[in-house]
Amino acid sequence: xxxxxxDEALVAAAKDGSTDAFSRLVERxxxxxxxxxxxxxxxxxxxxxxxQETFLAAWSKIGRLQAGASVRAWLCGIGYNKHLTARRGAAxxxxxxxxxxxxxxxxxxxxAEDRLALEAAMAELPPEQRACVALCLAADFSHAExxxxxxxxxxTVKSHVSRGRARLLQALGxxxx
Amino acid sequence: MRExxxxxxxxFALDEPPPRDAAFSAEVMEAVIRREFQKDVALLSAASxxxxxxxxxxxxxLQPAIVAVSQGLAPVVAGLALAACAVWLLGSRPPExxxxxx
Numbered sequence: 462x463x464x465x466x467x468d469e470a471l472v473a474a475a476k477d478g479s480t481d482a483f484s485r486l487v488e489r490x491x492x493x494x495x496x497x498x499x500x501x502x503x504x505x506x507x508x509x510x511x512x513q514e515t516f517l518a519a520w521s522k523i524g525r526l527q528a529g530a531s532v533r534a535w536l537c538g539i540g541y542n543k544h545l546t547a548r549r550g551a552a553x554x555x556x557x558x559x560x561x562x563x564x565x566x567x568x569x570x571x572x573a574e575d576r577l578a579l580e581a582a583m584a585e586l587p588p589e590q591r592a593c594v595a596l597c598l599a600a601d602f603s604h605a606e607x608x609x610x611x612x613x614x615x616x617t618v619k620s621h622v623s624r625g626r627a628r629l630l631q632a633l634g635x636x637x638x
Numbered sequence: 639m640r641e642x643x644x645x646x647x648x649x650f651a652l653d654e655p656p657p658r659d660a661a662f663s664a665e666v667m668e669a670v671i672r673r674e675f676q677k678d679v680a681l682l683s684a685a686s687x688x689x690x691x692x693x694x695x696x697x698x699x700l701q702p703a704i705v706a707v708s709q710g711l712a713p714v715v716a717g718l719a720l721a722a723c724a725v726w727l728l729g730s731r732p733p734e735x736x737x738x739x740x
Contacts, residue, residue: 480670
């Protein structure tokens, strides 16, 4: 069975109330959702919390997922909205677990400087542009899939990706792209 | 240029969580099941409250009817109870020992 076909079968079973099917959807998509949120918000602990909230919201809303829609894009869309809500609620009083941050692999010495430069450049991007970059450059989302996930027009996504890419390459010493 | 693109790809790869993360999946499913349980408890509580309120509101009408019906049915219920007791007592008697001829 193709990955999309398997997703459809799992979604159909989850719509009928199967927590086992939903658990398999979580296993299949946790990497994409967490990676997207880590790149979008820059804080791994917060990103993983948001990913958990994303899946919880997805369980409640799975009945509304249209047949044939990309599950990955749908989940990232929910995650993006969670991220925007978290950004707005600046006074988010959560105890951050330092162990979570320690989980982050220490960058190799040669990478450390570049990593900091990339993080700084990503932090400077506007939220929409950052999300487009996280989906299309860092993950293998097509522009159309990213547009569907973020609820943005296709042209806007293309322009965000192009501008974001240029800024990141510039930050890494790659010129104006 | 190519070097910066490769570097970008390598740096992005550092953010990737593992393809399978049993701890994360278990946490999510625990939260899902907890939410389902809370939903069920809330639903049952609401149903119980509605039932109790309906019973309270209808009690003045129900009480005389129950009393009238129970008086009429009392001999039948008593007979049935006796029969049930008899069946239960006879059914739970220990089996008679089997005599073995020598």
